[in-house]
Amino acid sequence: MLKLDIEHKKIDDMIIRRIEVENFLSYFGKNIFEFDFGPTLIIGQNNTGKSKLFDAFNWVLFDRSFKTEGEKWECTKDWGKDIVNNLAKKECKIGETVETSVSILFNDEDDIKYYLTREFQLKKNNEKNWEIPRNSELTLTITESITGNSKNYYDKEAEEQIKTLFPENLSKYFLFQGESISQIMSLTSRSAFTKALTDLSRIEVFENAKKYTEKVAKTLKKEFEDKEDSDMAFQARKRDLSKTIQDLIKDLSDQNDLFDNACNERDIAKIVFDEKSEELKKYEECALILKDIEYFDSQWKQKNELRQSVVEAQKKDIFDRWMYAGTEGILKSFLDFYKKNKIDKKIPEPIRQEFLKEMLEEKKCKVCFTPAPIGSDEYKNIQSHISDKSLDKEIELINQLSLVADNMQDKVENISSELQKYYARIDEIDTSIKGFMNKKKLKEEELKTVKPADVSDDELKTKDFAHLQRGYEESKNDLDKFKLLIDRITGKREYIKQQLEDKQKEYDSLIEDSSNIVERDKFILAEKINKNVSQFHAVFLAKLITDIEKEANIYFHKMTEKNAALSGKVKVDYENQEVYTIDETDIRLQNINQANKVSLQIAFVAAILSVSNKFWNTYFPFIADAPISALGGNNKLTAVETMIEIFNQSIIILKDDAVTDDPDTLRNDLIRNLIQNDNNIRNSFELKMEGDTLDEQHTKIVKLK
């Protein structure tokens, strides 16, 4: 059971203190992350469990987890046994149950502590058959700060409680998934734009008031106009003007409809365009990854061939020398034996043989010149030995053997060091082979996450890029066509609006002379109230937009200041419900690069969240998975720095950069330096993958700070 050991101090915001992840997806056993006020940075390379941690937050709060293969969020029921860690399943004995759970501990602004746990059980009937005894269970324990009294809530009740603290419709803003930012929020999509504003700013309160006063004013206007005026000419003029105004309003309404339709068409075209560019980008990304895979594969093959050749190159050494390894003792013993025989003169020197031969031929001693005792037994004996060729050969052989033994003894003594050198070389090549194999595997895993779900690897290799490029161009043309249409309608709308304003003024001036004073005054009053509410709405909206724009600009500027590409200023265009960037002369920038576009999106979402926090005094922790994955190099660091400045508590999960050719750059040094040097970052973790086989791999947490 988790200890509720939060310090007793006044805490102004909602703070997540801890998450415990047990046997959930890539997490084996119980894993604990402690958090604090301020930023926490979590880093790791691909497939180390980063997104699974983000999933853990989503699972415990909203019973959902992101399935990479299907690219969608699924609940426990749909995940089934797959939600349980593979190693935990492997180690579970038949007939026993494996427990999966995620718990978070957090406190609100009144220092009330909440301990929320979602649990799931899986029973192993046999190696292939698993049973789910019951679906996931949710338990919430709320503990009062002053009294220390606790109350438990279960399942539906717990869910209701959590909804009030973490509204699910806002979850995509405080549980921010960077890799699918384009799906979460297409900023040129009107509906997404409005939703973002209304979800987070609660501006709908004013919009509803505006609608109500409009309705009242309309009713009273009808009453006034329906009542005949005593002056017939006046009545006719009033009717004409009213009719003209109605017609203009209708025209404007038609134009607004056309505008809305065109905007909707444009949004659809934009979605298609985004899909096409995303598809093109994905395939381009896939092509790059495939190229890397091919490169690592060829390097792996080359190193294997090199290894084989190094091994085979030893064959000569093996049969020349190495197979005599260990025979030093035998060789030494032979040489000792040989030397002893030599000393004992059992092996005559060849020179002595020659010498005796010459004496026998000359028939006299070569030293004292005494004549040879020809015919004596001794003479015959010596003569017989000298003529014994076999003895000659034997002595020659023994001497040769001693030379061979001597020579081989030296060689045999070196075999050990030669073997060491050989194994050092082989180890070096093996490390290299393993390295390339790992890199290839990493890229293959990356490819799985990048490539479209329904496309096989073979299809990917034969994909027609020209066709994709054409599709992209066509969708771009469609989009431009609707943009032009919107510009035309906008011009026409402005013209009608001006006419309407003129006629309205004329009408307002005319009705001053009306004899139906009561109806007129009621109508004018209702109009004034309506106008005031509209103004109030407009002022609130303007303030909101200004604040959002201001904050978004600060964040955007910070994120892009080190980027050489043109960034511009953030413009929140409520009228057209778009967010884009403008230059110094307020002209919209047409082609901002992808990194700046993503920075703009992050800045806008962060600004809405930040302004909303200030307006409504609800400070959500900001939990982001790969928020900077789509950013360019220079924007990344500043984006992280900005995010950790904006939010009172941020838990930011980041991917380590992987550059293919150089193994040393598999680390995101800029981010690591930030973790090291920024005192605001009190907690930081690195995630790694352990285990050799797929069913043994699990996340390992290394605390960096």
Add this chain to the structure above:
Amino acid sequence: MIEPTAFINIDTFHYENTYKRLCQSETGKLKKEITFPTMWELFVWGAIFGYLNKCPKEIEKRYHNPPFRWQWVKDPHQKLLIIMAIETNNSFDILKTPEELKKNIEIHSNGGLDLIHKEMALDPLAYQNTESLIYEIQKRFT
């Protein structure tokens, strides 16, 4: 001296189970992938192993058609085998009886091959390629 043309006797069991397995191209193995390029090299390997472990073993059933002659064993291996035979007998006299000398080398090789065969039975990967051969040599140092 051993007659250069003298056939080297090997046990039928080892011809069938060890020589054929380690010196012949089975299942389409390339020549370079065969552990022992020639039979005499395996014979020498076996003899060294036999002398090192002091485990001579009489040939039980001589293979009827010996596959190589003494002269095929290249130098310095011929001499090194003779050196080991002399060392084992602790006498140069064995040189005077070439048949005795040849037999001494043959039975040591036969004993060594017995050990190799046992090792292969325990570890099917032993002696299967050059790398495993190097590993066998490495084992002598540990």
